[in-house]
Amino acid sequence: MRILDGRYQLEQCIGVGGMSEVWRGYDQVLARPVAVKLLAPRQTAAQDCSADQDCGERARTEARSAAQLAHPNVASVYDFGMAPLPQGRQAPYIVMELVHGATLADHLAAGPMHWDIAVRICAEVSAALAAAHGQGIVHRDVKPANIMLTPSGVKVLDFGIATAAGQHDQQPDGFVLGTPAYLAPERLGCDAATPATDMYAVGVLLYQCLTGRLPWPAETPTQLVLAQHYRQPDALPVIDGLAAEAAELCTRCLSADPEERPTSPLAALVLAEAVDARVYVPPFGVPAPTPSPSPASPRRATGRTGAEHVGKHRASSQRASGAPSRDSNAWASSPTEASPRRSGEPRG
Secondary structure, X not given: OOEEOOOEEEEEEEEEOOOEEEEEEEEOOOOEEEEEEEEOOOHHXXXXXXXXXXXXXXXXXXXXXXXXXXOOXXXXXXXXXXXXXHHHOEEEEEEEXXXXXXXXXXXXXXXXXXXXXXHHHHHHHHHHHHHHHHOOEEOOOOXXXXXXXXXXXXXXXXXXXXXXXXXXXXXXXXXXXXXXHHOOHHHHOOOOOOHHHHHHHHHHHHHHHHHOOOOOOOOOHHHHHHHHHHOOOOOOOOOOOOOHHHHHHHHHHOOOOHXXXXXXXXXXXXXXXXXXXXXXXXXXXXXXXXXXXXXXXOOOOOOOEHHHHHHHHHHHHHHHHOOOOOOHHHHHOOOEOOOOOOOOOOOO
């Protein structure tokens, strides 16, 4: 078997992409299973990579971005190095936590999910993004293929094109990094990546999990881009049992105006509360954007953190139902958690 740097034994290839391979491996030093991502492992790709150094720099960026994040919904990065290739060439590799499960894309191939599971998944994705955004990192490629559903919950993968918030693409004119279906309108106009662009992708993700399709009817990538530019997303259909707060948040995430989208901490907490799930939101306060008034949501959350917003909403709901209210400060603790999950409930 092939061994990298005298330490990482490559056992089985478990995934192949356009410029990378992912291997199930074994760390002989720490005696634990790992995943090893090899970039440009084939000779022709490696030659292109060596010519401009982009592959190595991209791998280093991915490793550093993910390594900054200690969060239960982010796949951990353990190491970075260069693997020898034929003819004396080298290719970068990243050693990561070996995640067991299937991607969200695999699950969506079977159709829409039950709303409880869909909302829970997007709550955990938002919590992972809250950790990244708190470090000034924008993922830029939130999509089903980069979300793994494991027995212990969601894992957000592939920070390969992550960037600092407010950074413009360092690419040729007209070239935008990301996946078209999940790109925010301002990104299609080559604006800088911001946390709000990730939240647009969360809106598309939630809509797709709930309905089994994208928010726009389109048969080709060109039709999709035109629809994103020139028409409003289709309204979320009525889904029996879906909390009004979760439906409203999906709509706000899909707003063409980045200022109207919720922050990642707020989205994580609102969605988690809707299904009585636990999420970990890093302890930093982010003011909640003011939602536009609507019959479904007359409240205004100006100037409150996501934790306060959720706590006060839960308290008001309990008063309306005659149940005893909780102290709203209990919802603003750090780390912040929503109420405990009911025993035996599925978790994505």
